[in-house]
Amino acid sequence: MRKSSKQFETEAIRTQMERTQFLEHSSPMYLTSSFVFEDAEDMRASFAEEKDRNIYSRYSNPNSSEFIDKVCKMEGAENGFAFASGMAAVYSTLAALLESGDHVVSCKSIFGSTHTLFTQFFPKWNITTSYFGANDLDAVEGLITPKTKIIYVESPTNPGVDVLDLERLGNIAKKHGVIFIIDNCFASPYLQQPIKFGADLVIHSGTKLMDGQGRVLAGITVGSNELVDKVYRFSRITGPALSPFNAWVLSKSLETLALRVDRHCSNALELATYLEGHDKIEWVKYPFLKSHPQHELAKKQMKAGGCVVAFEVKGGLEAGRKFFDNIELLSLSANLGDARSIVTHPASTTHSKLSKEDRESVGITDGMVRVSVGLEHIKDIIADIEQALE
Numbered sequence: 001m002r003k004s005s006k007q008f009e010t011e012a013i014r015t016q017m018e019r020t021q022f023l024e025h026s027s028p029m030y031l032t033s034s035f036v037f038e039d040a041e042d043m044r045a046s047f048a049e050e051k052d053r054n055i056y057s058r059y060s061n062p063n064s065s066e067f068i069d070k071v072c073k074m075e076g077a078e079n080g081f082a083f084a085s086g087m088a089a090v091y092s093t094l095a096a097l098l099e100s101g102d103h104v105v106s107c108k109s110i111f112g113s114t115h116t117l118f119t120q121f122f123p124k125w126n127i128t129t130s131y132f133g134a135n136d137l138d139a140v141e142g143l144i145t146p147k148t149k150i151i152y153v154e155s156p157t158n159p160g161v162d163v164l165d166l167e168r169l170g171n172i173a174k175k176h177g178v179i180f181i182i183d184n185c186f187a188s189p190y191l192q193q194p195i196k197f198g199a200d201l202v203i204h205s206g207t208k209l210m211d212g213q214g215r216v217l218a219g220i221t222v223g224s225n226e227l228v229d230k231v232y233r234f235s236r237i238t239g240p241a242l243s244p245f246n247a248w249v250l251s252k253s254l255e256t257l258a259l260r261v262d263r264h265c266s267n268a269l270e271l272a273t274y275l276e277g278h279d280k281i282e283w284v285k286y287p288f289l290k291s292h293p294q295h296e297l298a299k300k301q302m303k304a305g306g307c308v309v310a311f312e313v314k315g316g317l318e319a320g321r322k323f324f325d326n327i328e329l330l331s332l333s334a335n336l337g338d339a340r341s342i343v344t345h346p347a348s349t350t351h352s353k354l355s356k357e358d359r360e361s362v363g364i365t366d367g368m369v370r371v372s373v374g375l376e377h378i379k380d381i382i383a384d385i386e387q388a389l390e
Helices: 008-014 040-047 062-075 086-097 112-125 137-143 166-176 225-238 244-254 257-276 295-301 316-326 356-361 378-389
Strands: 079-083 103-107 128-132 148-154 179-183 201-205 219-223 281-285 308-313 342-344 368-372
Touching: 008 062, 008 257, 062 079, 062 219, 062 244, 079 086, 079 225, 086 112, 086 148, 086 179, 086 201, 086 219, 086 225, 103 112, 112 128, 128 137, 137 166, 148 166, 166 179, 201 225, 219 225, 257 281, 257 308, 257 378, 308 316, 316 368, 316 378
Parallel strands: 103 128, 103 148, 148 179, 179 201
Antiparallel strands: 079 219, 201 219, 281 308, 308 368, 342 368
C-alpha cells in the first residue's frame, strides 16, 4: 500500500510524472500510440518485462500512469489500471478474476448495466450471481458457497443512496477467502477509502466526480498488486485502456477534486434538508441527513454525504413527469457528478432494463427522482426545483 506523509489535496496536485528536458510546470500530453526502443536488446528486454517501461499505449502511457498513481495514493492502493469507461472497468475487473463455474455474491442495489452483466452476459459463461438486499447484510454469509469468488457492492448505492457496512463485508470476505470489490464512484476517494475497511479492489467511473465537468469517459480499478496484475494482463490483451488525452484531463481534474466535492456535498445537504420539509415530497434520502437509515454508518465511513439526493414526488408517475417537464435550470441527463446539477428518472433511464419487480425490490419507485447536485449557487438550485414542484 502506498503511504505518504502529505495531505490528500497536496497529493492530488503534486503527484506528477518526471519533467522532460523542457522543464514544464504542468504535465504534457503523450498522444502517441507507441514508443521506440534504443536497440534490439532494449526491445527484447522490454517485451520480456525485464524493464519497466512504456511499449504501447494499450498497455501503459505516461498520462495514464500519472492518473493511476494519483488515484492509488488517494485510495491507499498498491497499483491500478485505467479504462476507457466505468463499465469497462467493471467488466474487465470481473472478467479477469472469474472463471466458468464461479459464483458472485452481490448487493441488489447496483448500477443497471452491472446488473445486466450479472443476469444476461455472465450466465453464458456459467458464472452465477446471488443477490442480497442493501439492508440485509445478515443474508450475505448464507449466500456464500465453495464456488463463490467475489463479493461485489456499491456504497452509497445507485440511485437509492443506501450505505453498506464496508468493514462488516470486508470481515466476511476475509473469513471466507473471497475477493471484496466495491464501486466507490458515488463517494469518490476524497469522501471514502474502502481499502481501509477491507476492500481488495476499488472501482470508479472516472466519468463522474473525478472528471466533474462531463467532458470525458473513464474508469479505473485500484487495489493490491496481485489482483491488479490479473486485471492488467486481461486488459492488456482485450484492449479497454483509457486514452492518453482523457487521462491527462482526469489527472488535472483530480487537482480540484477536494474543493469541488466539498461544494457538491454542502449543496446536496442543503437541498436534502429543504426537500425533507416540503409538503409535495413523499420522502427524501441523503446519507448525511439524520433521517437516513444508515446515518451513523455513513458518518463512520464517509467524510460527507456525496452529491446525490434521492426523493419521490407525491402523486406518483404523473406528478413526476410534470416535475421533469417543468425543470428549467437543471439538466435532464443520466450522468452524475457534474458541475451542472442534473435530474434523472432512474426507472425510465439508468435502471430501465430492470424489471419493475427488480426495481421495486431495491427501492426504485416509478416516481423516484435522482438529483446530482452541482456547483451552482444553492439558492438557484432550490428555486428551480421549487418552481418545478409548484
